[in-house]
Amino acid sequence: xxxxxxxxxxxxxxxxxxxxxxxxxxxxxxxxxxxxxxxxxxxxxxxxxxxxxxxxxxxxxxxxxxxxxxxxxxxxxxxxxxxxxxxxxxxxxxxxxxxxxxxxxxxxxxxxxxxxxxxxxxxxxxxxxxxxxxxxxxxxxxxxxxxxxxxxxxxxxxxxxxxxxxxxxxxxxxxxxxxxxxxxxxxxxxxxxxxxxxxxxxxxxxxxxxxxxxxxxxxxxxxxxxxxxxxxxxxxxxxxxxxxxxxxxxxxxxxxxxxxxxxxxxxxxxxxxxxxxxxxxxxxxxxx
Numbered sequence: 007x008x009x010x011x012x013x014x015x016x017x018x019x020x021x022x023x024x025x026x027x028x029x030x031x032x033x034x035x036x037x038x039x040x041x042x043x044x045x046x047x048x049x050x051x052x053x054x055x056x057x058x059x060x061x062x063x064x065x066x067x068x069x070x071x072x073x074x075x076x077x078x079x080x081x082x083x084x085x086x087x088x089x090x091x092x093x094x095x096x097x098x099x100x101x102x103x104x105x106x107x108x109x110x111x112x113x114x115x116x117x118x119x120x121x122x123x124x125x126x127x128x129x130x131x132x133x134x135x136x137x138x139x140x141x142x143x144x145x146x147x148x149x150x151x152x153x154x155x156x157x158x159x160x161x162x163x164x165x166x167x168x169x170x171x172x173x174x175x176x177x178x179x180x181x182x183x184x185x186x187x188x189x190x191x192x193x194x195x196x197x198x199x200x201x202x203x204x205x206x207x208x209x210x211x212x213x214x215x216x217x218x219x220x221x222x223x224x225x226x227x228x229x230x231x232x233x234x235x236x237x238x239x240x241x242x243x244x245x246x247x248x249x250x251x252x253x254x255x256x257x258x259x260x261x262x263x264x265x266x267x268x269x270x271x272x273x274x275x276x277x278x279x280x281x282x283x284x285x286x287x288x289x290x291x292x293x294x
Contacts, residue, residue: 008189009162009165009187009188009189009190010188010189010190012161012162013157013158013161013162013188013190013195014190014198016157016161017157017195017198017199017202018198018202024157024202025104025105027100027101027104027203028055028100028104030051030052030054030055030058030096030100031096031097031100031101031203032204033051033054034048034051034052034093034096034097035097035203035204035205035206037051037093038090038093038097038146038205038206038209039204039206043089045081045084045085045089046081048084048089048092048093049079049080049081049084052080052084052092052096053080058096058099058100059080061099061290061291061293062080062083062084062087062092062095062096063077063078063079063080063083064290065083065087065095065287065290065291066082066083066086066087068283068286068287068290069282069283069286070283070284070286070287071086071087073086088142088145089142090142090143090145090146091126091130091142091145091146093146094126094145094146094147094148094149094150095149095291097146097149097150098119098122098149098150098291099291099292101150101153101156102115102119102156102292105156105160113155113156113158113159113166113247114247115156115159116288116292117246117247118152118155118156118246118247119246119288119291119292120245120246120247120284120285120288121152121240121241121245121246121247121248122148122149122150122151122152122246123149123245123246123284123287123288123291124239124240124243124245124246124277124284125148125149125151125152125233125236125237125239125240126144126145126148126149126236127240127277127280127284128148128235128236128239128240128243128273128277129144129145129148129232129233129236130142130144130145130148131236131273131276131277132144132232132235132236132239132263132265132273133232135265135269135273136228136232136263136264136265137228137232140228140229140232143208143229144212144229144232144233146208146209147208147209147210147211147212147213147216147229147233148212148232148233148236150196150200150209150213151193151196151212151213151216151233151237152192152196152247153192153196153199153200153213154191154192154193154194154195154196154197154198154199155180155192157195157199158184158188158192158195162188165187165188168187169183169184169187169188170183172186172187177252180192181193181217191217193213193214193215193216193217193218194214196213196214197210197211197213197214200213207226208226208229211223211225211226211229211230212226212229212230212232212233213233215227215230216230216233216234216237217234218230219231219233219234219256219259219262220257220258227262228262228263231256231259231262231263232263234256234259235255235256235259235260235263235265235270237253237256238253238254238255238256238259239270239273239274239277240277241253242274243274243275243277243278243281244278244281245277245278245281245284246284255270
């Protein structure tokens with residue numbers, strides 16, 4: 007079986023058994039795509055899903071956001087968490103829940119989501135230091151950058167176990183092993199999925215190029231470099247799933263982002279100290 011052809015068939019065929027996104031997610035994507043969307047409009051969409059609303063309000067009261075006064079409404083939760091961040095979190099929760107009942111998966115979903123939260127946290131920190139104008143926008147693609155790994159794990163369980171074994175034995179990254187065996191990696195697959203689900207390019211392209219940011223379109227090159235470096239930071243800090251036994255700093259990322267080695271080490275230490283906050287984020291968003 008040619009894995010790449012089978013993957014493309016699953017993603018691109020309209021009648022494949024890929025889960026259909028809940029209506030609330032399609033509405034949230036619509037809000038995310040419209041620059042004129044307001045907090046009231048987003049709050050109204052989210053409020054139709056009581057379980058999601060409850061989790062997001064609970065999250066806004068967690069140690070991750072450290073609020074002094076209790077948050078009791080979804081509108082206030084959006085203000086606390088951030089308009090774009092709450093969109094990313096809502097999308098992530100629903101996407102993961104769409105696959106949570108899959109049996110025999112070859113990937114630890116909990117570790118993947120914790121890693122994703124860590125990358126989103128690291129990305130926002132990097133953006134605040136290097137390009138504050140995209141600090142809010144970077145959270146969504148950073149949180150969703152590895153969604154392609156779930157498809158590999160759900161639909162190609164045994165084959166993806168072989169990919170993981172290959173990566174460990176050869177001391178290579180998962181991305182390297184995916185390309186070697188599947189001729190397709192999770193970053194490309196993530197982008198294909200997002201295109202199918204009508205995600206905007208502001209989410210699709212940084213995810214697509216987070217392993218080769220130098221190839222990203224100029225508009226999203228900085229975003230892609232941030233997620234690439236945030237991926238390294240999160241692995242180095244030991245947060246969640248590791249994509250490599252020996253993570254390396256993405257080529258040219260420090261010079262492109264204007265960071266020194268010393269500043270990078272400080273950020274790694276900062277994320278390492280946030281493990282409890284990231285764990286609280288995970289438990290709330292993935293709780294029942």
